[in-house]
Amino acid sequence: MAPRYRQLRPYLLCTLVQLLDLGAGVGPVRVSTTELASVMGVSQQSASRHLRLLEGMGMVSRRVEAEGSLISISAEGLGVLGEVCGVLRRGLEDSAVEELSFEGTVFSGMYQGAYYLSQGDYLEQIREKLGFEPYLGTLNIRIREGDLERRRSLDRMPSVRIEGFRGQAREFGGGRCYPVVVNGEVEGALVVADRTSYDLSVMEIIAPVSLRERFGLRDGDTVRVMISGPRRSSS
Amino acid sequence: MAPRYRQLRPYLLCTLVQLLDLGAGVGPVRVSTTELASVMGVSQQSASRHLRLLEGMGMVSRRVEAEGSLISISAEGLGVLGEVCGVLRRGLEDSAVEELSFEGTVFSGMYQGAYYLSQGDYLEQIREKLGFEPYLGTLNIRIREGDLERRRSLDRMPSVRIEGFRGQAREFGGGRCYPVVVNGEVEGALVVADRTSYDLSVMEIIAPVSLRERFGLRDGDTVRVMISGPRRSSS
DNA sequence: ATTACTAGCTGTCGAGTAA
DNA sequence: TTTACTCGACAGCTAGTAA
Numbered sequence: 001m002a003p004r005y006r007q008l009r010p011y012l013l014c015t016l017v018q019l020l021d022l023g024a025g026v027g028p029v030r031v032s033t034t035e036l037a038s039v040m041g042v043s044q045q046s047a048s049r050h051l052r053l054l055e056g057m058g059m060v061s062r063r064v065e066a067e068g069s070l071i072s073i074s075a076e077g078l079g080v081l082g083e084v085c086g087v088l089r090r091g092l093e094d095s096a097v098e099e100l101s102f103e104g105t106v107f108s109g110m111y112q113g114a115y116y117l118s119q120g121d122y123l124e125q126i127r128e129k130l131g132f133e134p135y136l137g138t139l140n141i142r143i144r145e146g147d148l149e150r151r152r153s154l155d156r157m158p159s160v161r162i163e164g165f166r167g168q169a170r171e172f173g174g175g176r177c178y179p180v181v182v183n184g185e186v187e188g189a190l191v192v193a194d195r196t197s198y199d200l201s202v203m204e205i206i207a208p209v210s211l212r213e214r215f216g217l218r219d220g221d222t223v224r225v226m227i228s229g230p231r232r233s234s235s
Numbered sequence: 236m237a238p239r240y241r242q243l244r245p246y247l248l249c250t251l252v253q254l255l256d257l258g259a260g261v262g263p264v265r266v267s268t269t270e271l272a273s274v275m276g277v278s279q280q281s282a283s284r285h286l287r288l289l290e291g292m293g294m295v296s297r298r299v300e301a302e303g304s305l306i307s308i309s310a311e312g313l314g315v316l317g318e319v320c321g322v323l324r325r326g327l328e329d330s331a332v333e334e335l336s337f338e339g340t341v342f343s344g345m346y347q348g349a350y351y352l353s354q355g356d357y358l359e360q361i362r363e364k365l366g367f368e369p370y371l372g373t374l375n376i377r378i379r380e381g382d383l384e385r386r387r388s389l390d391r392m393p394s395v396r397i398e399g400f401r402g403q404a405r406e407f408g409g410g411r412c413y414p415v416v417v418n419g420e421v422e423g424a425l426v427v428a429d430r431t432s433y434d435l436s437v438m439e440i441i442a443p444v445s446l447r448e449r450f451g452l453r454d455g456d457t458v459r460v461m462i463s464g465p466r467r468s469s470s
Numbered sequence: 471a472t473t474a475c476t477a478g479c480t481g482t483c484g485a486g487t488a489a
Numbered sequence: 490t491t492t493a494c495t496c497g498a499c500a501g502c503t504a505g506t507a508a
Contacts, residue, residue, distance in 0.1 A: 017326075027388060034473095063387070081323055084252065084319075244482095277484085304491090
């Protein structure tokens with residue numbers, strides 16, 4: 001129940017991972033403390049201390065020489081790393097959420113979507129980062145109360161960041177865009193402004209075409225947006 | 236070149252891993268700071284601080300409620316963890332050393348092997364941890380000069396620890412035993428005392444039988460010891 | 471060029487406690 | 490019960506420097 005990797009303080013575990021990345025898992029590797037320090041972004045003294053501590057715990061073995069140290073991770077150390085690897089693999093496997101979709105009802109916003117979109121370099125950013133030229137307007141939908149919980153899973157979906165900027169008179173905030181497919185046909189993006197006036201049950205969608213026209217939508221009609229999950233994280 | 240996981244201080248990375256282990260990778264999970272603190276072996280205050288920091292960096296998102304917080308790791312966070320996972324997988328894959336074997340020449344030690352073995356609970360420890368009743372004596376071999384480098388790889392081999400103890404008059408040190416196969420036939424163990432008078436070119440071997448008798452060995456004869464590598468570390 | 475000591479600074483930790 | 494504040498203690502950090 002008590003994982004072995006807790007034996008190591010966090011910073012030592014990170015050093016061990018770095019050593020593995022440097023190849024100290026396969027066999028003795030020549031690494032100087034200066035070198036290790038620079039790749040880890042710490043001082044040479046810290047790298048040196050970490051190595052001494054890891055050696056003292058039997059996690060690595062090394063031979064100190066003039067041109068640097070010969071370092072290899074011990075079976076003990078590999079065991080610890082293997083354990084962490086296991087935790088990560090299991091945890092990340094489960095997180096391969098394929099799809100997340102919401103159903104919502106269309107409602108009229110304050111018709112400010114077009115205004116905002118045309119400000120500054122929003123359009124350019126969308127073109128570049130999302131790969132389409134957005135129709136000047138947003139579709140507002142309100143999702144079911146019961147879907148609020150699932151909406152939070154959005155955080156784990158891939159998104160692209162749209163930067164805010166300072167205009168003449170006021171500031172325009174940034175936000176995140178999640179690529180979505182609307183009604184299974186049109187590719188667009190869900191826009192979540194960093195600071196929005198709407199509550200969490202509201203979603204704003206942009207697309208290359210007018211979604212209202214495309215699907216003949218009126219207020220109260222239902223649309224389905226589908227967000228694709230994160231590509232499997234590995235290698 | 237600069238890995239994304241360096242964005243996080245080591246202790247935050249560890250907290251993130253723990254959250255993944257608690258299931259925050261798949262979706263919102265109810266975890267109180269007290270709970271997180273106890274599984275991590277830190278104070279509630281630290282757990283709370285870590286969560287706030289991770290949230291501030293966009294690695295996790297959460298909703299604080301009376302009965303604990305709903306926590307889920309963001310896409311950003313999963314990305315970071317995925318990166319670490321990749322490093323570990325690649326590094327550990329390569330480390331699947333299958334076998335390590337040494338050839339050495341037999342020489343006579345100071346015939347103290349039997350004496351040491353019969354002290355305290357050495358015999359009992361060996362019986363329990365190695366699974367055989369050792370012949371009262373050790374076979375000493377000296378490996379080739381050129382194999383000294385490879386000998387260091389021993390650290391990465393699985394071993395069992397034999398604890399030292401304090402006798403009446405003096406102290407008896409601990410050491411490590413590596414299961415080996417001698418001349419491809421007899422299973423025994425290589426003994427590496429924590430503090431030994433021999434240099435690195437010397438190996439001491441114990442086995443359930445007298446190896447000298449079994450193979451008709453005399454000083455200067457050659458034997459081969461084979462150490463099996465660490466079982467693949469995964470899941 | 472190394473590694474590693476000492477000294478002093480900083481940031482993390484956890485007890486106490488508020489909300 | 491929660492979460493999170495303040496603040497004193499100290500672990501870990503870095504600079505300087507020795508070997």
